[in-house]
Amino acid sequence: MTSPPHRLSRPDTPESRARWLHEVGGLTVEEIGWRLGLPAEKVKSLLEKGESEAVLIPGGMAGARLLRHLSRRLRTVYGLSGVHLAPFAPGETDPIPAIASVAARWLTRLVKSSDAPKVVGLSHGRSLAAMVRELPEMRAPELRFVSLLGELTLSHTAYPHVVMNYLAQRFGAQAFPYPATLYVTTPEERAELMRMPVVAKVTDMARVAEVWIVGIGRPSDANQLLGTGMILPGCLHEIDQRGAECEILGRFFDGRGQELTTSLAHRTLSPLPQDFAGRRIVGLAGGPEKVAPIRAALRGGLVQELVTDTRTAVALLDPTEHSTYALLL
Numbered sequence: 001m002t003s004p005p006h007r008l009s010r011p012d013t014p015e016s017r018a019r020w021l022h023e024v025g026g027l028t029v030e031e032i033g034w035r036l037g038l039p040a041e042k043v044k045s046l047l048e049k050g051e052s053e054a055v056l057i058p059g060g061m062a063g064a065r066l067l068r069h070l071s072r073r074l075r076t077v078y079g080l081s082g083v084h085l086a087p088f089a090p091g092e093t094d095p096i097p098a099i100a101s102v103a104a105r106w107l108t109r110l111v112k113s114s115d116a117p118k119v120v121g122l123s124h125g126r127s128l129a130a131m132v133r134e135l136p137e138m139r140a141p142e143l144r145f146v147s148l149l150g151e152l153t154l155s156h157t158a159y160p161h162v163v164m165n166y167l168a169q170r171f172g173a174q175a176f177p178y179p180a181t182l183y184v185t186t187p188e189e190r191a192e193l194m195r196m197p198v199v200a201k202v203t204d205m206a207r208v209a210e211v212w213i214v215g216i217g218r219p220s221d222a223n224q225l226l227g228t229g230m231i232l233p234g235c236l237h238e239i240d241q242r243g244a245e246c247e248i249l250g251r252f253f254d255g256r257g258q259e260l261t262t263s264l265a266h267r268t269l270s271p272l273p274q275d276f277a278g279r280r281i282v283g284l285a286g287g288p289e290k291v292a293p294i295r296a297a298l299r300g301g302l303v304q305e306l307v308t309d310t311r312t313a314v315a316l317l318d319p320t321e322h323s324t325y326a327l328l329l
Helices: 014-023 029-036 040-050 060-078 096-112 126-134 164-171 187-194 197-208 233-241 288-299 310-315 319-328
Strands: 082-086 119-122 144-147 174-176 211-215 246-248 251-253 280-284 305-309
Touching: 014 029, 014 040, 029 040, 029 096, 060 082, 060 310, 060 319, 082 096, 082 310, 096 126, 096 211, 096 280, 096 305, 119 197, 126 164, 126 211, 126 280, 144 164, 144 197, 164 174, 174 197, 187 197, 246 288, 288 305, 288 310, 305 310, 310 319
Parallel strands: 082 305, 119 144, 119 211, 144 174, 211 280, 280 305
Antiparallel strands: 246 251
16 A cells, blocks of 8 residues: 555654655645755755655655545546545545645645635534644634534533634634524424524534535444434434435435425434535545445536545545555455
């Protein structure tokens, strides 16, 4: 697989680290500088110096080429505008740390770019919380982050993986939480809450957000919404019986990425499926249990960009293609 080097002539040198990040990780000079805390000119110097060293990198340039090829292949198969892949290190089993690191780099580049968005919408969950912990401190006072879905549990306690406050601290930005439960008792209660000024303001901001960053969940007993008290077990069982394959923003979709028509859908405080259309939505997810949910989301066009790990990316392709990417597994 593509992984950090096991044998290097000088295993801890800045030169070897820069070369691995460039050749295997596929990072640009600027991204390497951000990772190592070095100016771009210093990184260029390290890369040039490193070329003369005997550095043995498992996968080497072949691994880097495979990463780029796999990214292009996923974009072609699913019509995605972007794919950001996180290689696994030896012995790793949890994909979230690797995905979080890649997602944090992507978000940092986005915020620093000349066409940076003014408003970014966020869901919540372990992957997004891990991404936020990886972000560097930077100043973006004009940027606004808005929560895309209710953040309170059924007992009106805070959901543990909400990231709004931490984002405000890291970026010096404005953060707007969604001050309501994700699910309510009746459609009438939902309509009443949506008319409240504080909820209406957050909802309007979500509609104008240029970018949404969302997690992709699975409708099972392992779903974080159940484990954290956001949803009752009976509701999740009913949804599972209806053939749900994935969950995004608290809404449940079948294997074709179409929302299931259930009573819960009319009691959910999050954007409607029609609000997904024509928007830049970036999904974060990975791991064997997330392959089916991610595939459903991609088939339904629910996300336009994907941040995932290499093993999950390969599993999303036809089995006949898996051997092509054996080096990444």
